[in-house]
Amino acid sequence: MPTLPPAHPGLPLAEVDTPALIVDLDAFERNLKRMADAAAAAGVRVRPHAKTHKSPIIAQKQVALGATGICCQKVSEAAIMVEGGIRDVLVSNEVIGARKLDRLAALSRQARVIGCVDDPLGVSQLAAAAERHGARVDVVVEINVGASRCGIDPGAPAVALAQAVAREKHLRFAGLQAYQGRAQHFRTIAERRAAIDEAIERTATTVRALKAAGLPCDIVGGAGTGTFELEAASGVYNELQAGSYIFMDADYARNKRADGEPYDTFEHALFVFATVMSMTQSDRAVVDAGLKAFAFDSGPPEPVGFPGAIYERPSDEHASRSRRQGAPHPRPLRPNGQPARLVRRHPWHGRPGSRRRKRVAGRGAGCAVLGSSLRARMLTRPAHPRGSSRRPSRRS
Amino acid sequence: MPTLPPAHPGLPLAEVDTPALIVDLDAFERNLKRMADAAAAAGVRVRPHAKTHKSPIIAQKQVALGATGICCQKVSEAAIMVEGGIRDVLVSNEVIGARKLDRLAALSRQARVIGCVDDPLGVSQLAAAAERHGARVDVVVEINVGASRCGIDPGAPAVALAQAVAREKHLRFAGLQAYQGRAQHFRTIAERRAAIDEAIERTATTVRALKAAGLPCDIVGGAGTGTFELEAASGVYNELQAGSYIFMDADYARNKRADGEPYDTFEHALFVFATVMSMTQSDRAVVDAGLKAFAFDSGPPEPVGFPGAIYERPSDEHASRSRRQGAPHPRPLRPNGQPARLVRRHPWHGRPGSRRRKRVAGRGAGCAVLGSSLRARMLTRPAHPRGSSRRPSRRS
Structure with missing residues (x-):
């Protein structure tokens, strides 16, 4: 089985293999x-x-x-x-x-x-x-x-x-x-x-x-x-x-409400979790999520939790995050790499699920499904699925 | 088995299910x-x-x-x-x-x-x-x-x-x-x-x-x-x-040789085969290969064999081909849909192959492998693989 899942239930977020498509459940x-x-x-x-x-x-x-x-x-x-x-x-x-x-x-x-x-x-x-x-x-x-x-x-x-x-x-x-x-x-x-x-x-x-x-x-x-x-x-x-x-992709968040504020009826819930795998330039970190981890038709993804960082110059399997003018430097490379959460853009290149494919799977990257505990857990079916509960239709 | 292969060896090109990633062997x-x-x-x-x-x-x-x-x-x-x-x-x-x-x-x-x-x-x-x-x-x-x-x-x-x-x-x-x-x-x-x-x-x-x-x-x-x-x-x-x-993607063909002509050392060999699935506007045909059939980081794909046609306005699973100014109208919708060959861009979102996954597989679309007969045939291993035949290395 050449493709290993990047996580299993209970695994701490920091140990999830990257790049991984993660859902904030x-x-x-x-x-x-x-x-x-x-x-x-x-x-x-x-x-x-x-x-x-x-x-x-x-x-x-x-x-x-x-x-x-x-x-x-x-x-x-x-x-x-x-x-x-x-x-x-x-x-x-x-x-x-x-x-x-x-x-x-x-x-x-x-x-x-x-x-x-x-x-x-x-x-x-x-x-x-x-x-x-x-x-x-x-x-x-x-x-x-x-x-x-x-x-x-x-x-x-x-x-x-x-x-x-x-x-x-x-x-x-x-x-x-x-x-x-x-x-x-x-x-x-x-x-x-x-x-x-x-x-x-x-x-x-x-x-x-x-x-x-x-x-x-x-x-x-x-x-x-x-x-x-x-x-x-x-x-x-x-x-x-x-x-x-x-999941609420990055581009929908650029829509404006009636009062001009960003559209926020829904929350970002799908992210790509990446690792810094090279940092030989002082103002630039290279992460392991590139052109094959995102769709770029609506522009690049947005780093989450790294104020001032921008995602740029993606390659097939890596990309740079550099800092905006005046922003603080990225945190230094940590022993296990520095995890980075990036908001995906619509559409993501998913593959159909089936009963044998229980996880939401991104492009090659596999995925983990996470809850508030920041530990991986499984996305499971409802205990009592109601099937197709058709409400009375309103005929027009 | 919910995902059916789009072709089998011997199938005529016109019968290949679309969208399909095809190799001109x-x-x-x-x-x-x-x-x-x-x-x-x-x-x-x-x-x-x-x-x-x-x-x-x-x-x-x-x-x-x-x-x-x-x-x-x-x-x-x-x-x-x-x-x-x-x-x-x-x-x-x-x-x-x-x-x-x-x-x-x-x-x-x-x-x-x-x-x-x-x-x-x-x-x-x-x-x-x-x-x-x-x-x-x-x-x-x-x-x-x-x-x-x-x-x-x-x-x-x-x-x-x-x-x-x-x-x-x-x-x-x-x-x-x-x-x-x-x-x-x-x-x-x-x-x-x-x-x-x-x-x-x-x-x-x-x-x-x-x-x-x-x-x-x-x-x-x-x-x-x-x-x-x-x-x-x-x-x-x-x-x-x-x-x-x-495979020689569309973007490499925009490089110029020393004499200013397009770089042509290699030939385009990988295409997405699509079908027209709607044509309610006179100057526009909608094909079944959209954002999830191509990578768009180097721009849209280029239609092959339809002079004057341009690929534009991609959606998740369809896109329009309209004609350039003065170009002939697209051929009318045929009974089985109108096949269209589009040159993919680099990089394509492939998935790793394995012994159980013999075909080059595109994003959900599956694929067919074709030769000059315009019938699908399998891409097979060489009869006598030489393994890793290292030539004498030139030490520098």
Whole structure:
């Protein structure tokens, strides 16, 4: 077994092998609870996005706190969730090709697995797969609510596509996918509100047109960690699909609240734990977490607990932390190396979990899961998973 | 088994599941041969860097073409290489902490595993680990040849550290690690030559000082895909550590030759194969390979075979290809989706290979290995691996 786990339950933080992806379980559990409470207060369902964690263990925790099910971005992720006991999975992305669609249709005989279409080709391919597997697959129609990525135009084009779904014997029209992804990281509340107001308007128009055509929407889904309060209060959306809130990446913390302060509804809960492995320059320490330990599409990670330190010049397996002008020098190299906690950026390159892969695993680095005691402990399933506890749906 | 392989030998390219990391085996094998030939012509050894592939199968192919051994960047990679039959492995990075060093020392009883130090702490920690395991570990001293990342200063400080190594009963001084990483992607030959001239000068000074102190260098190692011809011709370096040449990423192709043309000594051999999964806008197609299928630290990937197309706006699992001004529209969405080949960027987020993991595996996407027939075939070990065929070393 060439890859050794970096920690075992009870191991002190200082002895965890690095680089390690670590979860602060206390912050993580507070984040879970905050989203569940916010949705309950607003009277909408939560269907958290599992692309953030790819772990059925975390999905079970979300369901135990009331989530109606979960979202996945890929069929392979959905397969792992169904195998891990999740009973209601929405693949919130267009799926093309018989191989993936056969898998989706077969899965839908084990649990509710909802497909997503924005094109007649998607409808006919999914219908054919469902027929091959003797399944009846729920389908949502994705509409373009402003991001102009995927999604058919709202209104009449969406209605025509929904009717095409409804005509298929092996499909069932289940509602709308109406996610405004670009708005999530708009920095000011004014920008986010303008984008989501437009999304709400486009979605409401389409929901009304569908209702007039005799096609009520069971699901009107969308929203992310950056905007979910707006969709929750809309009276139009009934399912929130936020995912990043459980770990709260560095980039979301750059969003501003209405009062201009940093967005702090959720806490950072996922970190990369690194060790200083070289310090031959007086103003610079080199840590063992580089390009292969982080995603850099939203910029470099931020050192935690080292005021004034900046992370720069990453290489494949190491990177430098130098000090900002006037900041104190990094602490000197300690006998076992100097541990450093770095906040990860969204998205992290996770791998799907399974029953045999109980830990949340980062890229090669493996991981440890930590609680407030600063000793590793296991992330375990809830003692009594409630399965997919669907609350009464609000039909729009 | 939730993760299905995207291909099996003989499968036509059009049927490979996407996103898939694919190797053009013909180009790959030509790249292997070109480096082996260049080193032989220059009379230096090659010790290719395995962080590019993390696959003992590929390492065996390099050894079969004359490589003296391989480099790894992490002890966990070295363990996989030794398990996979590689007999001479240099961990070209500082290693701190008893856990990793115990593993390195234990490995060094199964094969030649060379450690790397730039600090007395590294020497004492590695010596202690070697003693615990009854091993004698070869050690190279890393010097700062201009990149100012890791590495002790050349000349007297390096000699003092080498003497500290030589005094340890369980260590053996094996030479110098003298890699100029920053120079690899300097765009013009003049910039690369200036940086490597400085590296050669610092290295030569140190080699002479070590010789005067009675410490000859078995290994004087460094160089990468961007500069190896300069180190090879230096008369100072005797081992080339280039790794990226086997796949040749998009960024290296932006380097210029002496005549100003793009650097083309090696061919692109590694691609991400994607499918168009949505096309609701007339000027834009959405493919199923996004932020989690590529590393973006050197910019976005480049579409292959679609003149005028640009890759932009990546999301977690999809991205858009839009056309450049005046370029033809993308081909329309085909019944099985439209395959697209995208050149990956350095570094790709690979995972270590092992005997049970025969394929080069990308991030979640899995992979297929392809040859000129455009049908998947397996990457196999050489029929008669030569093991670590050390050529006579040139002592400096």
